[in-house]
Amino acid sequence: MTRSWWGWGHVEDAVGARERAKLVERVRAVLPDADLALHEPPDPATLPVPRSRIAPRFDHCSADPVDRLAHARGKAFRDVARNLAGQVSDVPDLVARPRTEQDVVDVLDWCGHEGIAVIPFGGGSSVVGGVEPRGLAGPVVTLDLGALDRVLEVDPVSRAARIQAGVFGPHLEQQLKPHGLTLRHFPQSFEFSTLGGWLATRAGGHFATLYTHIDDLTESLRVVTPAGVSESRRLPGSGAGPSPDRMFLGSEGTLGVITEAWVRLQRPPGHRAKASVRFAGWPEAVAATRAVAQSGLYPANCRLLDPAEAFLNAGTGTAVLVLAFESADHPVDSALQRALELCRDHGGESTVEDTSAAWRSSFLRMPYQRDAMAQHGMITETFETACTWDGFDRLHAAVTEAATDAVREVCGAGLVTCRFTHVYPDGPAPYFGVYAPGRWGSLVAQWDEIKAAVSEAIATAGSTITHHHAVGRDHRPWYDRQRPEPFALALSAAKRALDPHNVLNPGVLVG
Amino acid sequence: MTRSWWGWGHVEDAVGARERAKLVERVRAVLPDADLALHEPPDPATLPVPRSRIAPRFDHCSADPVDRLAHARGKAFRDVARNLAGQVSDVPDLVARPRTEQDVVDVLDWCGHEGIAVIPFGGGSSVVGGVEPRGLAGPVVTLDLGALDRVLEVDPVSRAARIQAGVFGPHLEQQLKPHGLTLRHFPQSFEFSTLGGWLATRAGGHFATLYTHIDDLTESLRVVTPAGVSESRRLPGSGAGPSPDRMFLGSEGTLGVITEAWVRLQRPPGHRAKASVRFAGWPEAVAATRAVAQSGLYPANCRLLDPAEAFLNAGTGTAVLVLAFESADHPVDSALQRALELCRDHGGESTVEDTSAAWRSSFLRMPYQRDAMAQHGMITETFETACTWDGFDRLHAAVTEAATDAVREVCGAGLVTCRFTHVYPDGPAPYFGVYAPGRWGSLVAQWDEIKAAVSEAIATAGSTITHHHAVGRDHRPWYDRQRPEPFALALSAAKRALDPHNVLNPGVLVG
Incomplete structure (x- = not known):
């Protein structure tokens, strides 16, 4: 398999002629005036x-x-x-x-x-x-760091492993499999991202509740900094000062290079229960999802798609909540039944039809399809945040309006969608999609304008500029407004102490 | 009620004559030579x-x-x-x-x-x-900070509240009650400790699994630092850089003064299921507790007492696992049944008898009884840590040996006990008790010698010097060995940036 130099993933998995024709046809149905010439x-x-x-x-x-x-x-x-x-x-x-x-x-x-x-x-x-x-x-x-790709040690009693940071998702799981253990951290980028990347960016993974970020699966870190190697102890929990690991998690290469981590593993789930629930309206769907998120049932998947997302992904025009429970220990049917009961309280109709496999496959195809459509001048991009349940309606309205206005102004037309990728008792992590016909030659400038508009709306609503995609250089202006100023002072000072020559990923997070 | 100036809690709740006589009698039965004169x-x-x-x-x-x-x-x-x-x-x-x-x-x-x-x-x-x-x-x-004691705002939709840091546990819950919500953070000190204290020390609370520390219940913090006021956004989750809250959580007053926090609440649990499980041996009890901790059942209580602890607390000489499940949403009987099944796999015999109320009352009396016995020259103290399951037997043996040797050498005799207060999929939080007859006039020196011996054993085993009692000045030498050196550099630099005149709780954590 060959990695694409310009686009997502493997060259061999790129969108082929037939899939491309179908995508173009689907877009043309919605945007008849779009110039969809292939480049x-x-x-x-x-x-x-x-x-x-x-x-x-x-x-x-x-x-x-x-x-x-x-x-x-x-x-x-x-x-x-x-x-x-x-x-x-x-x-x-x-x-x-x-x-x-x-x-x-x-x-x-x-x-x-x-x-x-x-x-x-x-x-x-x-x-x-x-x-x-x-x-x-x-x-x-x-x-x-791709050559540092080994699982070095497995502790089957504590269910943990010491793993080098450069290992890619599939290779990591492949090395754990003989031990009957799995990390089960499956971001959309799973095939093409590494453990160290997940840790440095606080990546979101498989679990829609509880262990949503790689942070929660981290037992200890080994980090090379210009000021020396930092290794935290393997501890399931601690109260000894601020957590050293939490300083490096999300540091995006600015404080050091993560070379190894002990991560928490589990046995593969033998018990599963899944369902899809359709709702007449978006507010009811949100209310039901909140009820499930606050129930203490902890579904592994709890992905809410708004009608537009549901249409794009599953061909149905009503809001859909994709629910899945899993356990390596005990049946989870009663947990699903209780969640469906909560959904019914909000008018949700569950179907035996299990859409999770279709969703997963469509989820993994998305970046390839985005690239294929980019070749036709289509702007396809996502952005995510998190907010409290109390603030969600306001945020959703503000972001949708900002994105729709921007898309209309910049591209003349387009579609803005919303889904929840993760949910918490105190709020969801909304994930927005933008689909708009761009002008070949101006795609980047057009997207930057849309991105600035939505980022402003997110910042104004007091939400986070990223729930699990990190800050990088693109989010920097809004991140600077988000973080408390004294924390910025502290982080900058920590950076100077660990990286006195300021060589580590300059421009990211601080400085 | 009057707070004791010299000992725990309220003067009115101190151990009375009858309880004192019983305690003295119990000690005399085990340590007939102890000088138990009252001071x-x-x-x-x-x-x-x-x-x-x-x-x-x-x-x-x-x-x-x-x-x-x-x-x-x-x-x-x-x-x-x-x-x-x-x-x-x-x-x-x-x-x-x-x-x-x-x-x-x-x-x-x-x-x-x-x-x-x-x-x-x-x-x-x-x-x-x-x-x-x-x-x-x-x-x-x-x-x-005791005058800053108000619940300022309640968000019933997101189930969160903005609360001033100086509020004591009971007053906090009392203000939440009319809203039908609760924080359910119940450390042993609940009556005599504050929200701000819990946050600054990463206190451990009610839940034996999942939300073990106040960290997990924290949505955002407001902190006055000499360099300005730091306020994080209310976010259920975020991936934007290292967590600002995680820097202040556990900072023990060295980086700033926490004045307010948004904390995550829940409805009071209407569904409960409880049991006590007895085991023939300690290894079987530990193995069963590990099975429960790794099951994904998430009991609210999962407290394992070794035979000596069980004897002191419940008058029975076998290891006891106190299990409790709770939910505001759904029945938890099947979760308890599955946990008991896991215990039976390791020979655990469950009893209908519910010891949790007795345990709770005895738990809250402990500090008063410690003080009463201190008046008779008895050294009664606890220390806690956390380790991986893989490393527990070694840690337990090393700490027990170090403590027993130290007690014998320093006091001539004594008892060392162990319980688990919290458990994680990758390891337990063991909590040790020491009961020894001291020499009036030398109690502090004697305890310091014992404490140094056990702290050395914990440090040598690679465990944490504290799971939920903070570092303070007493744990400093072992904390300095525990934290990675680059993290110490970073934390010191952060401290200098926020507290340039070095006036905040000097001597704690850094400097």
Whole structure:
């Protein structure tokens, strides 16, 4: 399998002619005036990648232009659009591929000494400009951790494993399988993202409730910082000062390079119960979802799709709540039955039909389809947040209005959708989708305008600029408004203490 | 009701003559040679409290000697023993009682300007020297937040409330009750500790699984720091950088003064199911408890008592697992039945007898009984930690041996017990008890020797120096070994940024 240099995932899994025709047809039905001409991606070898400004210092460093190009950006719509347009701007000077933790230490020492910026790189699936050397004046080394890909130790009694940070999702699970254990952290990027990336960005995973973020599955971290290696103790819980792990979780490569973690595992679930519930209206669907989220039933899946999302994904025009319970220990049918009862209280009609497999497959196809449609000039992108239940209606109205207005102004037409990816007793994590016909040549500028409008609406509503996609460089202005100023002072001071030469992912989070 | 100046809780609830006689008799049965002469506490007005070195700056400041004495220490055994012995050493110069957040700001401004140390004080129930101005050369103001005791806002939709930090447990619940909501955070100190104290020390509460610490019930924090007021957004979940709240949770007054928090609430549980399970041996009991902890059943109570603890608390000499399930939404009998099945797999015999009420009442009497026995020269103290299941047997053996050896050497005899207060899928939080006949006049020195021995054993085993009692001044040497050095650098830098004059609880956590 070959990784696409310009788009999502594997070249072999890209949207083929038949799937593409169907997608174009579906869009044309809704947007008859859209210009949907197909644009092929450029040959990366022909792109004007700037010459590397530094000589490879270690034998694991590559200065190959296409290699560097493939490490220059994440996989957000704006990355794909720029790649398709052949826009080459900020490209790292070298790609380093450490084979040992000592290699990581050596790269940080070298870069600190020479004042070279270091961008830690896992799977490169950032959708927030997290791995892009944007606007950095000096030389840049991208530190690709993919060679650190082993499960080093399994503790079957405590159900935990020590795992190197560069391992990709499938390879991680494959190594755990012989032990009868699983991490069950399945972000949409699962195939193309790494444990270290999940930890550094506080990634959201499989579980819609309880263990929603990788944070909750983290037992201890090992982090190489320019000031030394930080290793926390393996502790199921602690009250000894502020949590060291919680400082590195979400630090996005600005405080150090995560090289290993002990993570919490479980046995694969043998008991499952699933259902889909349809609602006459969105408010009833939201109220039912809140009831389930506050019930203490803790469904593994609790994904609410608004009518537009449901139509795009399942061809039905009513709000749908996809519910699933799972357990390795005990039957979960009664939990599902109680959840369905709560849904019925709000007019929800459950169906025996299990849409979760269809949803999962459609979920994993989405990024490929987004890329295919980008080739036709379609802007397809998502953004997510979290808010209290009390504030949801206001947030939803404000964001929908801001996005709809922006899409109309910028693109003339378009669709804005909403779903919940995770839910908590005190609020949901809404995930919005935007589908709009762009102008070839202006896709990035158009999206940036829409993104700014929705980010403003989220910030004004007092919600978070990201629930599980990290801050990166794209969210920085709104993140700066979100975090309390004294915390910014503290984090900046911590950064200066750990990274005195300010070489670690400059521009992200602080500074 | 009158708070005891020297011991736990209310004077009116102290152990009376009959209860005292019973306790003495019970001890004499086990330790026939112990000198159990009764010593009455001194009259605090006669103690040589040093003169205050600073003039009250605000009308809410008190320089009264007994008031200052009552704020000079927490409520650990070593505090009580020193009080009983009339040992007066480090006493704050003033007790400030801010009535508004602005009062807090003003005190910090004043103290920063004058270089006066500030010790935030909630209920004063610290058992780790967290509120004691030990070894501070300059003047000290203790900031008693008890006047900030209101529930300011309730959001019944999201089930959350904005609450001032100085409120004590019962008053907090009393204000929530009319809303049909509860925080259900019930540490042993519930009556005599405050929300702000819980947050600053990462207190452990009611729930044995899932929401074990107040951390998990925290939606947002408002903190006055010398560098400004920090207020995080109300978010059910977020992935925007390292969590600001997690930096202040457990900061023990070193980074700022928590004045308010939004906390997550729930409806009172209408469904309950309880049982006690007895085991022939300790290893079987531990294995069964692990099975329950890893089952995903999430009992509200899952407290394992070793045979000695069970004997002291319930008069039975076999290991007992106290199990309780609760829900506001659905029956929990099947969850209990499944947990009992898991226990039976390990030979556990469940009894219809519900010991949880007896346990609860005995649990709340413990500190009073500890004080009564301290008057007879008995050393009664606990310490807690957390470890992985894999490492538990080794930890338990090492700590038990260290404690037993120390007790034998220092006191000639004594008893060491173990229970689990909280359990996680990857490990338990063991809580040890020490009961030994001390020498009147040397109780503190004797306990310090025992405490150092057990702390060494915990540190050597790689466990945490505290699961939910905080670090304070007593745990500092072992905390310094526990935390990763780069994290210490980062935390110290954060402290310097927020508290540039180093006036906030100096000596705790950093510096």
